[in-house]
Amino acid sequence: MDKAVTTNKLTKKFGDFVATNEITFEVSQGEVFGFLGANGAGKTTAIRMLCGLLMPSSGEARVAGYDVYTQSEQIKQRIGYMSQRFSLYEDLTVRENIRFYGGIYGLSRADLKTKSARIIEELGLNDAANTLVESLPLGWKQRLAFSVALIHDPKVVFLDEPTGGVDPITRRHFWDKIYEAAHNGTTIFVTTHYMDEAEYCDRVSIMVDGRIEALDTPAELKRAYGVDSMDGVFQILARGTSGK
Amino acid sequence: MITIENISKAYGETKAVQDVSLTVEAGELFGLIGPDGAGKTTLFKILVTLLLPDAGQATVAGRDVVRDFRALRAVVGYMPGRFSLYPELSVEENLQFFATVFGTSIAANYELIREIYVQLEPFKNRRAGALSGGMKQKLALCCALIHKPEVLFLDEPTTGVDAVSRKEFWEMLGSLKERGLTIMVSTPYMDEASLCDRIALMQTGKVLAIDTPTGIERLFEKPLFAVKANNTYRLVQDLRKAPFTITCYAFGEFLHLTTKEGIVENDIENYLDGRQHKALEIRPIKAGVEDSFMDLMQHG
Numbered sequence: 001m002d003k004a005v006t007t008n009k010l011t012k013k014f015g016d017f018v019a020t021n022e023i024t025f026e027v028s029q030g031e032v033f034g035f036l037g038a039n040g041a042g043k044t045t046a047i048r049m050l051c052g053l054l055m056p057s058s059g060e061a062r063v064a065g066y067d068v069y070t071q072s073e074q075i076k077q078r079i080g081y082m083s084q085r086f087s088l089y090e091d092l093t094v095r096e097n098i099r100f101y102g103g104i105y106g107l108s109r110a111d112l113k114t115k116s117a118r119i120i121e122e123l124g125l126n127d128a129a130n131t132l133v134e135s136l137p138l139g140w141k142q143r144l145a146f147s148v149a150l151i152h153d154p155k156v157v158f159l160d161e162p163t164g165g166v167d168p169i170t171r172r173h174f175w176d177k178i179y180e181a182a183h184n185g186t187t188i189f190v191t192t193h194y195m196d197e198a199e200y201c202d203r204v205s206i207m208v209d210g211r212i213e214a215l216d217t218p219a220e221l222k223r224a225y226g227v228d229s230m231d232g233v234f235q236i237l238a239r240g241t242s243g244k
Numbered sequence: 245m246i247t248i249e250n251i252s253k254a255y256g257e258t259k260a261v262q263d264v265s266l267t268v269e270a271g272e273l274f275g276l277i278g279p280d281g282a283g284k285t286t287l288f289k290i291l292v293t294l295l296l297p298d299a300g301q302a303t304v305a306g307r308d309v310v311r312d313f314r315a316l317r318a319v320v321g322y323m324p325g326r327f328s329l330y331p332e333l334s335v336e337e338n339l340q341f342f343a344t345v346f347g348t349s350i351a352a353n354y355e356l357i358r359e360i361y362v363q364l365e366p367f368k369n370r371r372a373g374a375l376s377g378g379m380k381q382k383l384a385l386c387c388a389l390i391h392k393p394e395v396l397f398l399d400e401p402t403t404g405v406d407a408v409s410r411k412e413f414w415e416m417l418g419s420l421k422e423r424g425l426t427i428m429v430s431t432p433y434m435d436e437a438s439l440c441d442r443i444a445l446m447q448t449g450k451v452l453a454i455d456t457p458t459g460i461e462r463l464f465e466k467p468l469f470a471v472k473a474n475n476t477y478r479l480v481q482d483l484r485k486a487p488f489t490i491t492c493y494a495f496g497e498f499l500h501l502t503t504k505e506g507i508v509e510n511d512i513e514n515y516l517d518g519r520q521h522k523a524l525e526i527r528p529i530k531a532g533v534e535d536s537f538m539d540l541m542q543h544g
Contacts, residue, residue: 038406039377138280164404165432167279167447168538172493179477194433195407199496200476218497229496231407231435238408 002065004029004156004187005050010059012045019045021210022059027203029155032178032188034198037207038238043191046207047158050189052076064155077105080149080157080186084164087145090134094125097133098148105152119147139170146177150186157181159190163197175200195231204230206237213237245270245395245426246291251300253286260286262449263300268428268442273421275440276430277537282446284430285325288399291428292322305394318346321393323384325400331373335364335383338372339390346391356423357386360416378409385416396420398429402436414439434534445537452540457533464531464539466490467507470498473521486515493538498525500535 005027012020020042027033037043048054050063052072061068064078088097098119102112120129123143133141142162149157159178163171175197182188182202190201198204198218205215214221214237221233246268253261261283268274276284289295291304293313302309307316329338339361343350354361360382367375372383381401388396398417402410414436421427429440437443438457445452445460453460473479476499483492483501488511490502501512509526516524531539 038408039404161404165280167541168434168534169493169541170279175494176480179480183477193404193406193410196435196494196496200494234407235411238406 002029003027003062004031005033005061005063005189007050007061008059010046010049010061011057012042012049012054013057018210020049020056023207023210023212025205025212025215027156027187027189029187030182030185031203032182032190032201034201034204035189035191035207036198036204036234036238037191041207041238042210043207044160047160047189047191050075051079051081051158077152078155080152080154081160082145082149082157082162083160084142084162088133088141088148091132093130093132094120094136094144095129097144098151101148102151107152115151119144119151123147139166139173142166142170142174143177146174150181154186156187156189159188161191161193163192163194171197195229195234198230198234206234208238245272246274246302246304246428248287248291248302249300251287251290251297251302253283253290253295253298259449261290261297264446264449264451265300266444266451266454268426270426271421271424272441273417273427273429273439275437275443276428276446277432277434277437277443277533278430278446279432281448283449284446285399286449288322288324288397288428288430292320292397293317318391319394321388321391321396323388323396323398323401325403327380327384329372329380329384329387332371334369334371335375336368338383339386342387343390348391350390353390353392356392357389359419360389361386377405378412381405381409381413382416389420393425395426395428398427400430400432402431402433410436434532434537437533443533445533445540447541452537460533460536461531464536466539467503467505468529468531468535469501469503469509469512470495470525470527470529471501471512472498472523472525473516474523475521478519479516479521482516482519482521483512486512488512488515491538491542495534500529502535502539 003026008024009022010020011022023046035043049056049068050061052068052075063075066074098116102115120126163174178188203217205212218230222228225233225236227233248264248266251261251264278284290297290309291302293309293316296310304316305319339350364379364382402413417427442456443460444454453463480492480499483489488503488507492499492501512526
């Protein structure tokens with residue numbers, strides 16, 4: 001099967017500082033890939049390179065089959081992105097947000113109409129379709145942001161701490177949606193600080209000081225480090241020098 | 245050390261805090277646990293005299309939050325959820341500023357912050373705005389402590405912080421507690437609840453329950469099982485359709501299955517038999533704080 005993401009010694013330097021240091025990995029189509037690391041370990045820099053937003057210093061990377069150096073526009077059309085900080089326009093309504101993002105990704109008018117109706121239906125937002133996003137509860141916003149990130153049927157969707165701050169039930173409903181998308185063939189590339197969520201991933205990589213220190217299934221990582229939770233693995237590995 | 249009686253606060257239509265009552269003993273490490281919108285920040289702001297309640301009364305260290313606000317401010321330390329130091333001032337200047345405002349000096353209370361501040365000292369001339377997330381947090385804690393408060397209020401100090409730094413932060417709270425400080429801390433992370441002496445679970449402005457972490461766990465009374473198989477997605481789908489299922493949610497590597505009374509492992513195994521699940525594991529478990537919270541949210 002085609003790989004959704006491949007990197008080979010991907011590196012980014014800012015002056016003397018090596019933010020991402022020769023990372024090499026592959027992610028399969030339809031995989032839920034957890035991208036973990038302490039604050040400042042280099043996750044955001046790596047994600048920005050993979051999204052075609054930041055030129056690498058050296059190394060190779062392909063996302064959805066396209067090269068990050070020469071085909072960043074093709075990459076942007078085939079990926080979805082959602083972060084806790086920026087996803088939706090607060091002063092647009094639910095419907096306007098969907099139409100805006102659909103328009104940006106070049107959906108046809110007919111397509112946009114069907115998708116819009118389906119998203120509103122699926123999220124049970126019929127009564128709230130014309131309300132401003134700012135007045136929605138956080139959990140609804142996040143589910144809407146996720147649906148919007150999938151509106152153009154991307155090959156890969158990048159989720160940067162998607163579940164911060166929500167209640168435990170909403171957090172799990174969100175993961176149901178993640179599983180569903182992966183089940184339908186979308187590759188999920190997710191960062192989180194909740195170590196129980198790391199267990200939900202097919203495979204997990206852990207970055208320490210710009211390098212990938214470990215990459216495997218949660219079960220295999222726990223066996224290798226002799227602990228019974230991903231939190232245990234993380235505590236052993238992630239005590240790098242960053243953040244100290 | 246803290247008493248809260250029937251405190252309410254609304255912002256227009258939004259009832260941020262609804263009739264909350266609780267008490268915190270001297271020397272206690274008390275946790276407010278709940279998601280965004282639970283009312284944690286509003287309650288903190290009322291307790292540190294930055295907001296007036298619409299109704300109810302509260303005292304901190306014997307001072308009324310409305311009447312004695314000046315006296316109260318001198319005896320509390322407050323670390324807001326958002327970084328609120330002066331980014332243009334250096335590490336040392338920030339600390340000096342907060343010490344001076346409270347009419348004291350760094351030297352007078354150095355012992356209280358020493359353990360934390362030694363990690364910052366190599367960077368004491370760096371602008372606070374240029375610090376890493378973990379260091380900003382440590383500096384904010386030092387600034388909240390430098391006037392030697394009796395009660396420390398920490399509003400979501402670990403939100404967005406990685407698991408390693410979170411652990412370090414809780415170790416710091418542990419040693420402050422040993423010095424006799426009363427601490428009220430809020431967090432959306434359920435796994436931090438067990439590190440508190442007592443906790444209040446909050447949701448949309450209301451307190452769902454107040455107890456020790458163990459007491460909260462005991463509130464969960466239904467049968468609960470941990471279930472695991474090779475394909476989690478299919479397992480969830482199947483279990484949610486089962487006649488005995490009340491809820492089924494992911495919990496780390498296992499699913500937590502809440503069932504009707506009288507259900508045992510065999511019933512679940514028989515139901516799943518023939519649905520092609522490999523490496524099936526089923527065992528009854530004791531509920532954690534998060535199980536109780538989710539149960540109280542739905543039925544409390």
